[in-house]
Amino acid sequence: MKYFKLPLALFLSVAATPLLANDKPGEGVTVRPILPTQIEEFFQHRVLFHALEDLGYSVAEPEEVEYQTIHMALGAGDGDFTAVNWRSLHESFYQDAGGDEVLSKVGTLIEGALQGYLIDKKTYDSGVTDLSQLKDPEIAKKFDADGDGKADLAGCIPGWGCERVIEHELDEYGLRDTVTHNQGAYQAMIADVMARYQNGEPVLYYTWTPYWVSGALVPGKDVEWLSVPYTSLPDGATGNTTFDGKNLGFAVDSIGVVARNDFLEANPAAKKLFEVAKIDINDISAENKLITDGENSSADIERHATDWIAAHQAEYDSWLADARTAAE
Numbered sequence: 001m002k003y004f005k006l007p008l009a010l011f012l013s014v015a016a017t018p019l020l021a022n023d024k025p026g027e028g029v030t031v032r033p034i035l036p037t038q039i040e041e042f043f044q045h046r047v048l049f050h051a052l053e054d055l056g057y058s059v060a061e062p063e064e065v066e067y068q069t070i071h072m073a074l075g076a077g078d079g080d081f082t083a084v085n086w087r088s089l090h091e092s093f094y095q096d097a098g099g100d101e102v103l104s105k106v107g108t109l110i111e112g113a114l115q116g117y118l119i120d121k122k123t124y125d126s127g128v129t130d131l132s133q134l135k136d137p138e139i140a141k142k143f144d145a146d147g148d149g150k151a152d153l154a155g156c157i158p159g160w161g162c163e164r165v166i167e168h169e170l171d172e173y174g175l176r177d178t179v180t181h182n183q184g185a186y187q188a189m190i191a192d193v194m195a196r197y198q199n200g201e202p203v204l205y206y207t208w209t210p211y212w213v214s215g216a217l218v219p220g221k222d223v224e225w226l227s228v229p230y231t232s233l234p235d236g237a238t239g240n241t242t243f244d245g246k247n248l249g250f251a252v253d254s255i256g257v258v259a260r261n262d263f264l265e266a267n268p269a270a271k272k273l274f275e276v277a278k279i280d281i282n283d284i285s286a287e288n289k290l291i292t293d294g295e296n297s298s299a300d301i302e303r304h305a306t307d308w309i310a311a312h313q314a315e316y317d318s319w320l321a322d323a324r325t326a327a328e
Contacts, residue, residue, distance in 0.1 A: 024056025025269040025327035033062045034070045034079035039296060040211060040288045041084050044109060044279055046305035048083055048257075051277065051316065055269050055323055066159040071097040074260060081259035081274070083109055088239045088251035089161035094258065103258050106274040110255040112281050115162060115208040116248035117153070117226040118217070119143070123202045124224040131249065132173050132229045134204075140178035143204040145196065148180070154189040154205035155181045162250070166206060168234040169249055197222070210284035212292045272326035276319050283308060 031052055035045055049059045063079060067090060070082050075097030085094065085105060097103060117131055123142060134140045134151050143151035156162035163183070170176055182189060190213055193203045197217065207213045217223045228249035231241045239251030257274040264271040287304045295304070309316050 022324050022328055025324060026052060026055045026057030026267065029056075029267060030058040030060050031081070031263075031267075031270065032060045032079045034073055034082045035062045035064050036067055036070060036082075036084050037064050039301070040291060042301050043287045043304050043308075044284060045083050046301060047279065047308060048273070048277060050305060050309060051273055051319055051323075052270060054320055055273065057267075057270065066157075067161060068093050068096075068159050071103075071258065074258060075102050077260065079260075080263040081257055081270075083257050083274075084255065085258040086113065086161060086253045086255055088237065088253045089115070089165070091237060092164070092235060093161065102261060104261055104264055106257045106259055106264065106271060107277060108254045108256045109274075109277055110210065110279055110281050110284060113209060113253040113255050114243055114248065115165075115206070115250035115253070116243075117204065117206055117228075118219065118223045119226060120197055120201075120203050121220075121222055121224055124226075128226075129224075130227045130229060131169070131175070134179050135174055135177075137178055142202045145192070150177075151179045151204055153179055153181050154186075154193050154203075155183050156206055157186055158183055162206060162208070164234045165250055169228065169232065172232045173229060193217075210281045210288060212285065212288035215285055215289045216292070269323040269327040273319055273323040276322050278315075279308070 033045060033049070035041060045062070052059055063073065065073065067084065070079075070084065071090065071093040073079050074082065087105060087108075094103065094105070119128060128139055128142070134143075137149065140151040141149055143153075145152040153166075155166050166181055170179060170181060190205065190207075193205045194216065197203050203223070219225055225243070225246055225248055227246045228241075229247075231238075231247060231249070233239065233241075233251065237251075239253075241247050241249055241251055243252050257277075259271070259274060264274075287308070290300070290304060295301075
């Protein structure tokens with residue numbers, strides 16, 4: 001048998017071809033993301049957009065709608081993925097959109113997400129430690145911001161999953177006569193809460209993590225989480241609602257990607273990316289604080305994403321390597 005020696009340059013070119021061919025497994029595919037309208041949710045999506053583009057995908061201009069509509073749009077085929085599904089909180093949205101027959105929950109992008117009710121530390125230390133205590137009109141009056149004698153809870157925007165939990169719990173714990181669930185522009189409500197806090201007045205509000213609010217009113221220092229008397233979630237849902245020995249009334253949650261099954265089947269590289277990508281919850285909160293401090297333009301958020309990638313380059317590169325391997 002006769003062997004022929006290839007020129008070195010040609011040999012290297014041939015040897016490199018399989019790797020280069022797999023370097024951009026998403027080439028020619030346009031991904032259609034759907035985002036919420038909340039600017040604080042854009043950062044983690046931008047990180048994933050960069051990874052998808054590094055894998056060769058084109059990323060379409062995102063649609064921006066509220067959380068329930070996000071899930072319905074995905075189920076109807078109007079988008080391919082979102083990275084803002086709260087695994088417990090949004091379960092009913094997921095099921096109503098078609099559930100596992102149409103969609104899949106892929107990976108865990110953010111772990112340890114909390115929700116609940118908080119009050120100022122001074123009032124908490126005086127003995128108001130459980131939400132059910134607001135059944136007492138005298139206690140409820142401490143949080144009366146509009147003079148009607150009822151506690152004013154800065155609550156949840158209509159159409160969010162937290163709205164269903166709060167409304168359910170106000171009924172379940174017998175608080176309708178003494179607590180008003182204020183809804184609307186959350187930023188405006190929280191600005192009012194902070195103004196009241198700065199004036200030394202008692203405050204009562206709902207919030208979640210990751211989010212900048214708990215960096216401005218710090219649990220354990222400025223405010224405290226209220227407990228609830230027992231777990232009761234809408235539609236008989238279950239979940240671990242205990243954090244640091246306290247029942248918060250909301251499932252301790254994780255956040256991740258929901259994507260259409262047909263998209264995942266056709267795009268194993270994107271599926272693997274969604275499976276392995278992770279961002280620390282404290283990094284999300286820190287980025288959200290930058291937004292509230294004024295770094296709130298699209299260019300700012302893009303810089304936040306690229307800065308995060310640069311600071312976690314080895315981890316980010318491992319996502320891409322896993323995704324490319326999955327596409328082989």
